[in-house]
Amino acid sequence: MKTTVNRRDWLKKGVLSAAGVMAAPYLTYGAFPSQPISLDANGNIPYTPFFKEYLPQSPMQPLALAAKLNANENPYGPSPMAVSAMQEYAPKGNRYAWKELYQLMDKIAIEEGVKQENIMMGPGSSDLLEKTAMVFFQNGGNIVSADPAYMSLIKVAEATGATWKPVPLKKDWSHDLAAMEAAVDDDTKLVYICNPNNPTGSMTDHDELIDFCSRVSEKTPIFVDEAYLGFLDDATKKSMVSLINEGKDVIIARTFSKIQGMAGLRVGYIV
């Protein structure tokens, strides 16, 4: 006997963390949250699109082109220095790499000019975006972002119980910061900003964004996704990371998937 359960209710019941983490990458791309899940008589899930992403397509087709732009992968691959470091460490793959993890966090903290305790590592940044959504929206609320935006965090927020308040980009494709600020209300749990933005590739002025984050984070936390920051000439100057040392309620996400060409290696962090 089969029964169905609303996916959103199911996520809200107990299985949130385990299932939500598995669900997250799929949720990013689909109208998935509103679909029912089939359960068997014992309440187990015999099949779910949660697992779909992990099943290889058969047969796997090699890429015909070097550049695959729909995922913004770097066609050049990782730096040869990174490849040789990985080769050196691969035979030690049986060991948990706690020491190396802390070494990496130390290096990132120095690079970012923050304390090591401000860094949280993840398998790519998607996991951190989506976990943030799960933590912030367990009790509902709304999320304010640009439209169009990168939907990963927003989709998981909606699946967890949030309402999305989209604010159209301006004519020059930059964030409409005044309209976003006006959209923040007492129920807003998070503002999501992606700069440079995906899918438009557009930039929002640095000084205006600093001012916005600085002021609006007094009312509600702000998540700034800087996945593509590394493509800018003066990347470090364009980051919002300086706000962390000012004690502002801001989360900055970075990934090694784009400019560093390591999308398949899954390394990312939040500050």
Ligand SMILES: Cc1ncc(COP(=O)(O)O)c(C=O)c1O
């Ligand atoms: C804006 C943005 N943020 C985050 C990600 C997540 O990338 P990853 O999980 O590989 O770090 C992507 C990937 O395309 C992206 O475009």
